[in-house]
Amino acid sequence: MTESTIVPTGHHIVWDWNGTLLADNHAVVAAVNAVCTAFGAAHVDLSRWRSVFGRPLWRAYEKVLDREIAQRDWARIDRIYHEAYRELLHTCELAADAPEVLRGWWSAGRSQSLLSMFFHEELVPLVEDFGLSSVFSRIDGLRDPAVGGSKAGHLVAHLDSLGVAPSETVVVGDVADDASAAEWAGAGCVLVTTGVMSREALEATGHPVVDSLGEVVERLAGARAM
Structure with missing residues (x-):
């Protein structure tokens, strides 16, 4: 399957955090x-982990093991992973254009x-700090x-809590699971190359793949205007 050239439309974006809004690849x-x-x-290294x-x-x-x-x-x-990750979490910044x-x-x-x-009780204060x-x-x-x-079941529950229709929603994330969750819920999806999954793997989902958050909203705004 090749990358879709069809950009989804929707008034509501569901953003992913790690690797999408938070630049945490080094951690x-x-x-x-x-x-x-x-x-x-x-x-x-990052290239190997992405592969x-x-x-x-x-x-x-x-x-890898x-x-x-x-x-x-x-x-x-x-x-071991989460203990090591938390030690470096304070060094992580937002994506440059977030x-x-x-x-x-x-x-x-x-x-x-x-x-x-990411764990809710840690996520909320982190977002607040930013x-x-x-x-x-x-x-x-x-x-x-x-x-x-x-993420699929969590996305369905998330949209139900918001009262937002999946057809009016676009999921933005950095891994194929974001695309799978969007498909399961009936939402659109755009993937960014900023996280821990290779571009080839992202493109294989068939969803649009871009290199920055700015490009996400540019393409969504363009699709809405058409």
């Missing part, structure tokens, strides 16, 4: 390498919300780690 790679160290595997990243996530770790992942291994991987894009979309009278698979809470009509993170996995 992600460092956390993955903390796992590699713990399992005696060679370290990876293997996908869902289910344990398969990506099997490739060169071993099968048992349930006890996964619990250890999850703990404040301008978010405030511009909001001030133009359009609606937007935030849906992330001064962005006021531009989102709703912020949802992962409230129960036991029901993580795919």
Whole structure:
């Protein structure tokens, strides 16, 4: 499947956080390498992690650790990763154009919300610290780690809480799971190349792929004007 040239229309954007609005690739790679160290595997760079990243996530770790992942291994991987990631979270900044894009979309009278698979109790104060809470009509993170996995069900619940129709919604994210969730819910999707998944993998979803948040809103505004 090749990248779609059809840009979705919709008045409401559901933004992803990690890798989309938050520029955290360095923290992600460092956390993955903390796992590699713990399992005696060679370290990876961003290019390597992008080449293997996908869902289910344990398969990506099997490739970089060169071993099968048992349930006890996964619990250890999850703990090591998040401990290392949190140590570097304070060094992560917003994507360069995020404040301008978010405030511009909001001030133009359009609606937007935030849906992330990052932990809700950590996400909300982080967004507040960046001064962005006021531009989102709703912020949802992962409230129960036991029901993580795919974003699809979370997106449906998020839109239900907002009272926004999927047909009026565009999901913006940096991984194929964002596209799968949008398809499941019946929403549109635009993917950005700023995160942990390769352009080739993003284009294989069949959804539009762009290189910046500014380009996202430019294409959405253009599609609405047509």
